[in-house]
Amino acid sequence: MAAKKPNEKPDYGTTGHSWDGIEELNTPMPRWWLWTLYLCIIWGIGYVIAYPAWPMINGATPGLLGYSTRGEVAAEIARFDEANAPMEELLVATPLNEVEQLPELNGFAKNAGQAVYNTWCVQCHQSGGAGAQGYPVLVDNDWLWGGSIDEIYTTVNHGIRTEDDADARYSQMPAFGEFMSEEEIASLVSHVQIIAGQDGNAELAEAGAALFYDNCASCHGDEGKGDRFQGAPDLTDRIWLFGGDTAALTETITNARFGVMPSWSARGMSEADIRAVSLYVHQLGGGE
């Protein structure tokens, strides 16, 4: 009988492997499969010639196409720079207080500003503008030098008390420890605590009030409300840059503080970036 019975062994036989009555057939591979393998080998050879492949002592063989991942990144960055250029030009040309009316530009500035902030500002002012002791919180409604977009821009542009920029904002509180007794300083601390609405020694504070009027009011104001023109903090609110308890206030009055912020224009930040980060900070929640 010519026809094979069901499941009879095929012509090409078995490999001879058998386990538990199950035998392994020696089915030939399809020939096109072999050709696919050869094609892959040819492709592989071509690839090695065209692209970086063999590791050498100083890097890999360059390959005929001159491709490199670094080059790709550089091209990518150049492409982004080019794509961003029109927006950056527009940002530089638009008055800062008008940016918010242009949704597209505003969105661009916010995102760019966030990137700049997270690269350069976050180390001191913390992520999201949370601030830290000695580094102002940027999300509240208390500003030393002003919280309007233009004031923020000036601060970022020129910095505070930095030697790198002649236009930096500048003021200096004297270290009163050099010419005041400890008792006088303690009475000043009490006075400041009372005007800030904290519990303070009322007796001491009376003497402190007179001292305050003579020594501090020229900058902080008669009522201690501060003066943004001189970067003098408001002493009556609840926000303390260096702390508002007795120890911190005593330290501040005795030795003074000298917070410094870099001038970002002097550090070479582009005008567009400075504007973007100013807008970002302005929109963090405290902008005026």
Add this chain to the structure above:
Amino acid sequence: MSDSQQAPSLYAAREPVFPKRVYGRFRNLKWLIMAVTLGIYYLTPWIRWDRGAELPDQAVLIDLASRRFYFFWIEIWPYEFYFVGGLLIMAGLGLFLFTSALGRVWCGYTCPQTVWVDLFILVERWIEGDRNARLRLHRQKKIDFRKLRLRLTKWLVWLLISVATGGAWVFYFTDAPKLAVDLFTFNANVVAYTTILVMTAMTFIFGGFMREQVCNYMCPWPRIQAAMMDTDTLTVAYRHWRGEPRGKAKKGVVAEGQGDCIDCMACVNVCPAGIDIREGQQMECITCALCIDACDEIMDKIGKPRGLIGYMALKDETSETSGIAPVSPWKHIFRLRTMIYTGLWSLIGVGLMFMLFIRSDIDISVSPVRSPVYITMSDGSIRNAYDIRLRNKHGEAHSFAMVARSDVPMQLEVEGEDYGTVTVPADELRTIRVYLTVPDASSAANSKVTDVRIWITDEANGDRAHADTVFNGRD
């Protein structure tokens, strides 16, 4: 293995297959299924569905750019991808169900590979003739004008079908009428052209040249299917107890002592997989059922009952061999396994339907801003910031009034807005920064967390949605 045996070749060339034209019930069913499935594939992108001015009016659209999936009245956002996942699982379970009940019906009737190969073979038959003519053409070594003309025409028609197939594919991803114009005026995206090129090449090669090899070597499904099949599964089989011993019929009469199979090779000649079903169940068989039609035709001619080749559960093989009538196919189909598959399938289906109906057109989600956790304002009041995402699935812009509800009064402000009202453009997700502030003396300012619920009310129709969050005080 003996030494005298010749070493077998490690590689074998494909045995070309020349399926013969066949007539019958299954062939007709397959023509119908081919027409329906191809119709669905080519025409679906052209169906229009009005969703309002700002949304696409294509009934079925996978909008990758704006990340939406439209299916008639249903619109799926990326965060609802579980719908798609659920549908895929249902498709999988559906395949399990059909495979356990009816074997490789998917392969035999509806798999694109089968449908397109069937179409390509149809074209081949129109142009080059039926099996014998094609065999002759294949064996003819000399390439004369006729062979060249036939081959080129066939390839050209195949290519046209392939281009149409690849072309239809991209219409699912953008507005079809616009893309069609762009494609012909060479204004379409390179991605569209590349996709068409790849799909065209695949259709052309898979349908014209690879054919059954796709099923044998590339497709994982035949290997997986074995796990779904058992002896109750109805599958295409040759009733060898009836057919054997086979022998040629003389003058249309089967000799005494001979089986019903007259070895006419009809079943082999029509098989698109190029196999002989009489050798038993084989991995290559896609159960296209064409050999049933072919054999039935022969049985009618020699006056024997139909069904020498037919759908059969392998369980019945022994009982049938000893002459007992087979049990009803329904008994094979309704068994624990298929019921479990059906149960799972319906469970997911009902779940998805339920989710679809309770889905709302607006949605709010709130994430508190963690840096800083809270903000002390100059008057000592405490403020928390939140990033709120508002989703408007309507075809036009809607305004939402926003309020915060909590045991303690809280003041709500929206960044950049004068009132607590936010407008969200049509079919968009808008993220806004919202501040909640409580006075210095408030209990919320002085306790670690206070529960807050933020409500939005759609000013157009009064629909409401809410999200819960917490207010962080200074411990």
